[in-house]
Amino acid sequence: MTMAHDTTTHDTEHGMSNAGYVRIAVILAAITALEVSTYYVDFGPFFMPALMIMMVVKFLMVVSYFMHLKFDNRLFSWLFYAGLILAITVYVIALSTFKFFVS
Amino acid sequence: MSADAAAHHTSTGLSNVKLGMWLFLGSECLLFGGLISTYMLYRGRVGEGPTPSQVFDIPFTSVSSFVLLMSSLTMVLAVSAAHKNDDRNMRLWLAVTGLLGATFVGGQVYEFTAFYNEGMGFTTSLFSSSFFVLTGFHGVHVTVGIIMLMSLVGILKRSKVPGSKSETVEMIGLYWHFVDIVWIIIFTLVYLIPA
Numbered sequence: 001m002t003m004a005h006d007t008t009t010h011d012t013e014h015g016m017s018n019a020g021y022v023r024i025a026v027i028l029a030a031i032t033a034l035e036v037s038t039y040y041v042d043f044g045p046f047f048m049p050a051l052m053i054m055m056v057v058k059f060l061m062v063v064s065y066f067m068h069l070k071f072d073n074r075l076f077s078w079l080f081y082a083g084l085i086l087a088i089t090v091y092v093i094a095l096s097t098f099k100f101f102v103s
Numbered sequence: 104m105s106a107d108a109a110a111h112h113t114s115t116g117l118s119n120v121k122l123g124m125w126l127f128l129g130s131e132c133l134l135f136g137g138l139i140s141t142y143m144l145y146r147g148r149v150g151e152g153p154t155p156s157q158v159f160d161i162p163f164t165s166v167s168s169f170v171l172l173m174s175s176l177t178m179v180l181a182v183s184a185a186h187k188n189d190d191r192n193m194r195l196w197l198a199v200t201g202l203l204g205a206t207f208v209g210g211q212v213y214e215f216t217a218f219y220n221e222g223m224g225f226t227t228s229l230f231s232s233s234f235f236v237l238t239g240f241h242g243v244h245v246t247v248g249i250i251m252l253m254s255l256v257g258i259l260k261r262s263k264v265p266g267s268k269s270e271t272v273e274m275i276g277l278y279w280h281f282v283d284i285v286w287i288i289i290f291t292l293v294y295l296i297p298a
Contacts, residue, residue, distance in 0.1 A: 021176060025173065025175070051296060067277055088138075090133070
């Protein structure tokens with residue numbers, strides 16, 4: 001009872017149980033398999049949006065669950081996402097100046 | 104002193120080491136963002152060299168990606184064991200993470216060699232230069248992670264970790280997961296989206 005309680009307390013303090021992490025890894029592996037399938041199967045106009053969505057979902061799952069941002073203090077999220085958003089903004093502007101998004 | 108106890112002595116009530124690590128990872132987004140943008144800009148500039156679709160081996164890279172993804176699972180299991188003071192499992196999962204990372208780097212070395220043999224050297228074209236710089240930088244990050252993991256396993260065995268053991272494992276874990284999320288982006292943008 002005490003040990004079970006201790007384990008639960010640790011899991012709650014630091015995120016998820018080990019079984020939870022394995023479940024996340026299985027989902028990530030399944031999404032990766034789906035991503036790879038887009039190379040062999042013609043998804044038509046959904047090809048690019050599907051790949052981008054799957055990439056973002058995998059990114060957020062690792063950051064939120066494996067890196068514990070979902071369970072940690074919000075200041076850590078601010079520090080990381082500030083860098084990420086700054087990088088995306090700077091480089092989207094840089095690529096736009098080279099007419100990267102013009103087909 | 105535990106991580107929580109150390110954190111209570113800071114002005115934010117949070118661990119300064121952890122704050123520093125997240126700040127570092129935020130700044131790393133700018134580094135990799137620059138390298139990815141440069142690749143996206145130059146991936147069509149193949150000159151007389153081979154095109155991405157001619158050299159990329161998607162099944163091979165997919166397996167490498169899967170290996171790196173699974174190393175994130177073993178890393179988080181090491182962090183979980185560290186928080187539970189389960190030293191044996193912590194060392195085991197750290198070593199497995201290092202081995203999976205070494206498998207990934209080995210795959211990258213094989214891939215680079217294959218590309219070179221197919222006529223794609225570092226200076227062959229703008230595409231090849233930007234590709235090798237981007238994936239090479241990532242590979243160096245993975246290698247640094249492996250060195251940190253293996254050093255930590257050795258230090259833990261001698262019980263000579265300065266400060267909080269669980270926090271040290273967690274910090275290396277954050278770095279390792281970051282390397283994984285960078286590869287998630289590289290795998291999609293570089294390998295799966297045709298030029």
